[in-house]
Amino acid sequence: MASLQERIDMSVTRTVKAIFPNTTNHYDTLFGGTALMWMDELAFITATRFSRQRMVTVSSDRVDFKKPVPAGTIAELIGRVTHVGTTSIIIKVEVYLEQMYSDEREKAMEGTFTMVAIDEHKKPVKISY
Numbered sequence: 253m254a255s256l257q258e259r260i261d262m263s264v265t266r267t268v269k270a271i272f273p274n275t276t277n278h279y280d281t282l283f284g285g286t287a288l289m290w291m292d293e294l295a296f297i298t299a300t301r302f303s304r305q306r307m308v309t310v311s312s313d314r315v316d317f318k319k320p321v322p323a324g325t326i327a328e329l330i331g332r333v334t335h336v337g338t339t340s341i342i343i344k345v346e347v348y349l350e351q352m353y354s355d356e357r358e359k360a361m362e363g364t365f366t367m368v369a370i371d372e373h374k375k376p377v378k379i380s381y
């Protein structure tokens with residue numbers, strides 16, 4: 253059976269998006285609501301891969317939008333478990349902005365999400381990894 257650290261490492265989840273015009277706002281940068289949806293989905297997948305249980309989002313903590321993400325760039329989202337509670341897991345999600353035609357890369361956003369394991373009656377259950 254994997255240790256806590258091994259489960260955290262094996263459940264790190266990454267997704268990469270091209271910032272096409274269908275995801276941008278009228279400033280030609282990534283729309284914040286779309287970014288939040290991507291981050292919540294990534295947190296959900298990270299928590300599910302960690303626990304292999306049914307998970308729901310109970311809370312999204314502070315999310316910082318540090319840099320605008322322009323159309324025509326690449327965004328990489330990385331989710332990692334930072335805390336395991338009794339029925340909840342906290343996931344940190346970082347979003348990196350990467351240029352298409354150079355190796356330039358910087359952190360653009362980060363936030364934390366709390367996910368709760370639920371049973372078939374949608375009640376919280378113990379995280380059993």
Ligand SMILES: CC(C)(COP(=O)(O)OP(=O)(O)OC[C@H]1O[C@@H](n2cnc3c(N)ncnc32)[C@H](O)[C@@H]1OP(=O)(O)O)[C@@H](O)C(=O)NCCC(=O)NCCS
Nearest residue numbers: 307308309310311337338339340341366368370374375376
């Ligand atoms: C998630 C849900 C089942 C939790 O039920 P609940 O009765 O509030 O749960 P509890 O009070 O027993 O708390 C369960 C865990 O969540 C944590 N929690 C509850 N509310 C929280 C909040 N606002 N912020 C952070 N953690 C929270 C508790 O600390 C606890 O963690 P622990 O067991 O690790 O100590 C319920 O709130 C719910 O169904 N929410 C809707 C979920 C949803 O629809 N999400 C969007 C779609 S995925």
